[in-house]
Amino acid sequence: MPSRRTLAVTLAVIPLLALAGCGSGDGTADSGQAGETATPTASRFTIVTGAYPVEWLAQRIGGDHVNVVNLTKPGAEPHDLELSPQDVATVADADLVIYEQGLQPALDDAVTSEQGGPQGAKVLEIGKSADLTAPQGTSIGAGHSADDGHDHSADDGHGADDGHDHGDLDPHFWLDPIRYESVARAIYNQLGNLDQVNKQTFATNLSELSRELTTLDGDFSAGLRQCQNTSIVTAHAAFGYLAGRYGLTQVAITGLAPEGEPDPARIAEVTDYVRAHNVTTIYTEPLINPAVAKTVAQETGAATAVLDPIESLTDSSAGQDYLQIMRANLETLQKGQGCS
Numbered sequence: 001m002p003s004r005r006t007l008a009v010t011l012a013v014i015p016l017l018a019l020a021g022c023g024s025g026d027g028t029a030d031s032g033q034a035g036e037t038a039t040p041t042a043s044r045f046t047i048v049t050g051a052y053p054v055e056w057l058a059q060r061i062g063g064d065h066v067n068v069v070n071l072t073k074p075g076a077e078p079h080d081l082e083l084s085p086q087d088v089a090t091v092a093d094a095d096l097v098i099y100e101q102g103l104q105p106a107l108d109d110a111v112t113s114e115q116g117g118p119q120g121a122k123v124l125e126i127g128k129s130a131d132l133t134a135p136q137g138t139s140i141g142a143g144h145s146a147d148d149g150h151d152h153s154a155d156d157g158h159g160a161d162d163g164h165d166h167g168d169l170d171p172h173f174w175l176d177p178i179r180y181e182s183v184a185r186a187i188y189n190q191l192g193n194l195d196q197v198n199k200q201t202f203a204t205n206l207s208e209l210s211r212e213l214t215t216l217d218g219d220f221s222a223g224l225r226q227c228q229n230t231s232i233v234t235a236h237a238a239f240g241y242l243a244g245r246y247g248l249t250q251v252a253i254t255g256l257a258p259e260g261e262p263d264p265a266r267i268a269e270v271t272d273y274v275r276a277h278n279v280t281t282i283y284t285e286p287l288i289n290p291a292v293a294k295t296v297a298q299e300t301g302a303a304t305a306v307l308d309p310i311e312s313l314t315d316s317s318a319g320q321d322y323l324q325i326m327r328a329n330l331e332t333l334q335k336g337q338g339c340s
């Protein structure tokens with residue numbers, strides 16, 4: 001047993017040495033270690049991403065060996081990202097671009113023009129690792145499931161025709177810790193292939209992250225197991241995977257991407273749904289004007305609470321990370337749905 005401990009200590013020291021060489025800046029110390037990677041000096045591996053949840057994963061796995069750029073600035077809504085010529089150049093110069101096709105059309109275009117599309121050597125398209133499905137939830141607009149708020153088979157395609165046209169698949173995989181963990185694994189694989197020298201560090205970072213996400217999943221399962229109400233009424237349809245994972249049904253005021261003012265007919269439908277299903281809390285988002293949600297709440301006597309889809313860091317989440325915001329979301333849901 002003592003020898004095993006010695007081994008563990010030795011393994012822990014190696015990444016630290018590699019780290020010291022990597023960030024040292026004067027390029028003299030690490031020429032021996034760097035070996036086949038053609039970057040003998042301080043320039044860290046640059047990863048370009050388009051949204052905070054991807055940025056956070058890349059940073060957690062890459063640690064000090066990577067420089068992660070998020071093209072969506074904190075407080076901005078990522079769905080309608082627009083890229084400046086400088087941003088396009090950043091995509092072109094990246095050592096790795098990690099993106100989700102369909103989430104941000106401008107980034108899709110830049111990846112195609114600058115990096116040869118999803119199959120490019122320095123590109124990781126993460127949607128294929130996330131097991132994306134058609135939007136899940138109750139499609140009250142079409143009328144076929146307005147009265148079955150507890151029908152969790154609603155993920156069989158009901159949601160696909162509910163009036164938004166932002167692609168066929170729900171991109172919001174990060175709100176489901178299990179899907180998020182799968183994507184973390186894909187990022188680790190790609191990063192390890194591109195930077196073999198630091199692969200062991202990435203593996204260590206991944207296993208710590210996986211543990212945290214597994215714990216988070218367990219806490220959501222336990223925390224949402226017994227709720228008085230399982231219908232969640234949200235501002236935009238970001239919470240379908242979360243709802244599906246934990247036995248909830250999502251009704252979104254707008255579609256997969258926030259789209260400005262919904263029409264009065266839609267607001268009336270949601271209002272009817274809230275009354276019919278005794279929904280007591282309407283969820284708003286930090287980056288969406290809460291006026292419509294507040295109108296529905298006032299008309300029905302429901303309260304409002306902020307549920308964060310974690311698409312960007314915002315004023316209210318500044319200084320927190322994904323895990324902390326998810327835990328705040330869990331508390332908000334437990335309160336809003338009457339969970340015990």
Ligand SMILES: [Zn+2]
Nearest residue numbers: 238256257311
């Ligand atoms: Zn969204």
